[in-house]
Amino acid sequence: MDDYPLPRILNFLKKVVPFNMLESDVLQHIVSRTEIAFYPRGEKIIRMGDNASPNLFIIQTGAARVSITDETGSEILIDIRGEGDLFGGFSVLRGAEALFNVSAEEDLIVFLISIDEIKALIKANPKIKQYFDTTLVRNIKAVRKSADHQASLFTRDNQLDIDMFLTGKRVSELMTANVLTCLPGKTVQQAARDMLDRRVGSIVVVDENGTVVGIVTDADLSSKILADGRSIQTPVHEIMSAPVSSISSQAYTFDALLDMSRHDLSQLVVIDDGQLAGIISERDFQIEIGSSPLGIINDIDKSQSIKEVVDLRSNVDRILEMAMRRSGEVRPMVALFAELNERVARRFVHIVEAEMIADGLGGPPAPYCWMAMGSEGRLEQTLFTDQDNALIYEDVPNKDNDEVQQWFLQMAERVVGALEQYGIPRCSGGIMASNPKWCLRLSDWEETFLGWIRNPTPTALRMATIFFDFRGINGAYDGAIRLRQSLIDMTKRRKHFFRVLAQNALYNRPPLGFLRQFVVEKTGEHKNKLNLKMNGLAPIVDAARVLALEQGLAVTNTMERLEALTDRGVINRELLSEIDDAYDFINFIRISHHLKFQAQGHLMTNFLDPALLNNIQRKWLKESFAIVSKLQDFLSVRYQVKFLKEA
Amino acid sequence: MLNFINAKLKNRILRLYLKGRSPDPIVQKNLLALHHLRIFQPALSYSYVVVDLETTGLDIKTDRAISIGAFRIRDGRVRLGDMFNRLINPERNIPPESIRIHGIVPDMIKDASTAAEAIDDFLGYLGEDILIAHHAAFDLHFLNRMMADRHGFNLQNLVIDTLPLCSRILFPQPYAMLSRPAKVNTGHYISPARQQTYLSLDSIAGLFGIKVWRRHTAVGDALATAMIFQRILSKMEKAGKGKLIHLINSGAI
Incomplete structure (x- = not known):
């Protein structure tokens, strides 16, 4: 009787990171502590800000939607998780409250493992610990990799910008390495002049061996010199703050922010192996956050x-x-x-x-x-x-x-x-x-x-x-506005022109085949790729232009055109919201694709290999293309023109 | 609802009848299995045992159970560690055509529990939980036979059948989404639950993407049934029918 269902579940877990690192007997134990839950599509599983989930979730079937709620209460999608992916893992890392909303994007079957169980695992398995330690970073990488977006999380009472948390940068990436330093015997006057010259808000006090002994900030200057009426010839070691709050350059910037926020500091000294490595200040964060x-x-x-x-x-x-x-x-x-x-x-x-x-x-x-x-x-x-x-x-x-x-x-x-x-x-x-x-x-x-x-x-x-x-x-010259008005007058009642323009707009068809598979380029440099611009966005843009011109609309932005057209009852609101989604999604895929290419030093193109997308993205892209087709069908009927070429 | 009142009534008569004797504690507990049920409580607040049996054949008169598999659902979650899995020596030949279904050969049951041991263990596992099975009448028949042989009366637990629940709750449009029944090959042994191909475990599980890790073992089928029942509970709650009474009305046997 080795064919219980349990070994099958064990085999499933064996393929899930980080459980794949565990020995079978440990996994067996884990399976015996696992529960199966079902969540119907749309069900909220975790709410951001609530107490952290007491379980780690492993998706067996279906998809989960990870999102955050911003200050205005609107939802920002972070990631879509699929089969074999985890969620709820953040609570392993830092308890307290849930950082994300998670809901069932599709009917969801998940394995639940209690956080206590995971914590015990972490204790016994350094590798697992490492995995959860870097969860954040990998999460973000996954988010970027899946060309999904992330957002600045929230700024709560304690002024934590979780954006930094999310980006998972190290202190070394953000710190200023070239630090202004001085010896303890230097006068406050000289130190202040150096700070002014360098336009920095602090000076690190080091002894002859290069060991950090203290720090003087502009706040120290104003409170201890100006307010106390001490002489500006005072040596800095008398007014410096010591010991200094420091952090390792390999720490996460989030931790730096956390420390600064907790201890109400505006900078931390970065020290590696006892040696000064840099300084990280609020300003560095502001610049980084852009x-x-x-x-x-x-x-x-x-x-x-x-x-x-x-x-x-x-x-x-x-x-x-x-x-x-x-x-x-x-x-x-x-x-x-x-x-x-x-x-x-x-x-x-x-x-x-x-x-x-x-x-x-x-x-x-x-x-x-x-x-x-x-x-x-x-x-x-x-x-x-x-x-x-x-x-x-x-x-x-x-x-x-x-x-x-x-x-x-x-x-x-x-x-x-x-x-x-x-x-x-x-x-x-x-x-x-x-x-x-x-x-x-x-x-x-x-x-x-x-x-x-x-x-x-x-x-x-x-x-x-x-x-x-x-x-x-x-x-101040209004020539462009007058030209727009002339154009509207010129095209009025030019039915033939609109028909030709509409026909032109139907030339590029979305790359979906009869069975809704992608139709990729058959030959040439971009073989097996999709042209997102020509076959995805251009049809929407072209359709909006024809309709806007026909209606004498002066706006040029595609979505504004479509909205104005909806207000006039030319297209219905349902189609508008569909096109809205489709347009955004295709554009999103396109832009993230551009950024990725740029980051890798490649030439940017509008061609995309659908194999680079994950399942859900492929599905959405197909949906989006189908909506584009719908808009083209509408155009075809309205202007009684036929499609020129079949996709 | 009527059958529930009926069951409670029978249970009370049984207890009156047994009064004065002192049955062992396990049995005593089973006699009180309906006691804690409050029909206006949320169904999700109860604990369920989802069971599946493999048998030597189809004939409810002559055939016997050869394995019991079960999982417990609590708070709407299937607890994988809380599994019941028992082979039973049926003390008779296992027909070869049934071996083809469940894969249990005589060698495997040589040292298996007797029916009496198995049912006592199962009673201990079951406690006063609500019993769930797909095409429950079939499984319940064999459980009750063991129970009656051993203790002189039937299982007292509330029993819910997922088959009518599937048709009423999950597929209110009669079978529209399900595949047409497969042609029944009369040369094979097919349990009643499987004959109903429209709503067989296989077709329902397949439809929901429930991976059946091991079909035609008692535990494998019990897990699939449990995961289907999970959906039923979730869907009923969503539809505002989340109380025990709704479950009883739609699925009690």
Whole structure:
């Protein structure tokens, strides 16, 4: 009778990390202490903030949704766990309260093992201990690996930012290694001057052997010197705080934060093997958390030269990456991308204009406006983007136009060059303001647009899909707004044009086959991959554009367009919320894919190998594509056009 | 509900009848198995024993149990360490066609418990818990036979059958989601529970992705049944039918 069900469960556990490290007899004991629970889909299993779960959960069948609730009460998804994954493991590490919400994403069968049992295991098995010690880090890695997002957790009464906790960084990654030090005999006056020079808030006092004996902070200076009225010639050892609170460079930053918060310190000295290794302060955390995109926006707006803006690029990237990791949602992040790129472009235009004057070329000969096109015009661009811009200026008499255009072209070339320096490559299709075709006065723009509408050749349609999403991004000149109104007037009741545009929008089909399997590229460089942009996002964007133009909507952002269309009853709310989810999900996969590629030093592409996704992501992606199809079906019926090519 | 009142009534008569004798404590405890049940208490607050039997055959008159397997459910959770697993010597030949089902060969039961030992052990394990089985009448028949042979009366515990619960609670649309019945091969021995292919353990477990670690062993089937019963409890609670009375009304035999 060795065929009880129990050995089968034992075999299952044998494949689950960290139980795979255990001997069979230990596992047998564990199995005998295991319980099986069932949770129907949607059931909440653990609530964040409640007492920590007394059990560790191992998923046998189904999926669990791990999330957090932010300050506003909305739920941010952290991870989806599947068969063989654990949850509730955090309580093993730090008791107290549950850090996550866990609910059943699908009907869930789980094995429960009591935390007491696990703690006993940890005591007897150093390997298991190590596993749970690093649970956090691995959890986060898993989260990143699964291209899922995480978020800044919460800032509670004790001011702990669990974001750092989540990122699982070591103190060594965050600390300042170059520490300001002095000998105990130095006068307070000298120490204070050094601190001022280095613009730091503390000085570490070390003896001749390099051993740390104390620390003097600016708080010490003000309380012990200024308030007590001591002489500034006092040696520092008289006023220093000793012994110092220290931490190892291999400790987790979370622990550093915890210590600082508990003992109400603004910095910790990092000591390895008795030697000073660095210092970690609140400020390091603030910089790391990137708490203020506002700060960077300020920096961009204050820049006086192109170089200054270009130098900010790495900070911008860092903020974007932080935002990606922190904000649970794609949309705020894309909005931040767009906002930062727009600020940069606006700043370049401003700087170049001043340079032109300084170079004796004179100021702008007519009111003008820099226009963002394509994804930038729709506020939808991501890291992986090239320039799509144009310029519009006030109508000038024909005889002056050449000269005026020359000035703008020259200026545009400089701006385009600056953007290139900043890291946004030139548009390979030449859709840039430095191109004489796309640096026009208002009436010429109107004429160009009208030409496309009257004669919608394939080329004209391709241009229309880029240019009709234009948006002015600087200046008081209202040319872009007037051009938008003209466009709306021009397209009114042009049924044929809309049909052709709709047909065009149906060209790219979501890559789903008859049996809802993915249809990947069959040949070429991207064989067996999906084009997320062309076949996933573009159909939504294109559909929204057609409908928005038909309805005379001035907004350019895809979701804003769709929302406005819903308000007008063109599409129903149910479809809207579906598209909303689908769009976000495809975009999320795409962006996290970009970031991953960037981090690995690869070229970013919109092609994705579906094998890189986990089961649930694949399922969601399929769902998303199916929704895109639904939108296309709607378009096809509305404009009575057929699909041009089958997927 | 009526059958529960009926059972309580019978239980009381039995106890009156047995008054004056002094049965051993295990039996005494079984006689009081219905005592603690309060029909308006949440079903989840009770402890259950989910049982499955393997037998020498289908004939309830001549065949005998050869193994009992059971798991306990408490707080809605199946406790893997709290398992009952016993082989029984049926003191007769095991028909070869049944061996094909349960895989228990005569060699294995040479040293197995007698029916009397097995039922006493099982009584000790069962206590006053509610008994659960899939197609419970079949298993209960064999348990009661052992019980009656040993102690002169039937098991007094409340018995719930998961089969009607499956059809009423889990699949209110009659069998729409389940596969069509497999063709019954008359050459094989098939227990009544398995003949009902629509709602056989296999098809239900398969539908829910419940991995049946070892089919056609008493403990393997008991575990599958327990995991199905878990779902039933959860679903009934969700539907606002989480009291014991609801369970009795839908599944008591």
